């Protein structure tokens with residue numbers, strides 16, 4: 001919601017004021033220089049398939065499967081470690097967005113994999129919480 005307000009506020013302002021708005025929100029919400037925040041704010045390019053006030057879905061730039069989507073909360077949460085109890089509805093929303101995307105992309109029947117990498121050893125490289133949706137080829141068992 002905050003991110004959504006920030007984007008819309010910034011859109012109607014002259015560029016120098018828009019930069020001020022983004023600077024304020026970066027400091028206030030600890031967004032740093034986050035590529036996913038920039039994609040969500042429309043400041044960096046991405047192949048966006050879906051967005052609403054809570055979530056944005058776009059294609060991974062280095063796909064690891066024929067279909068590789070990133071399901072990303074619009075609000076900057078660095079990782080699952082920073083998730084709060086009050087974010088429960090947001091996470092449910094992300095899961096439902098994943099389910100809907102899988103159906104829309106026609107992979108729901110054959111199946112797909114959802115992954116949330118967390119922290120360095122978990123393989124997380126972008127510290128803005130996101131879920132990978134991988135599909136279009138058989139996945140090896142995890143174990």
Ligand code: 5GP
Nearest residue numbers: 035046058059060061062117123124125126
């Ligand atoms: P992680 O390793 O953090 O779980 O996943 C980060 C993912 O983001 C990687 O699969 C990587 O390919 C993708 N990625 C990194 N930078 C960009 C970018 O600028 N645009 C898009 N669309 N994907 C990105």
Ligand code: ZN
Nearest residue numbers: 034037076128
């Ligand atoms: Zn971010």
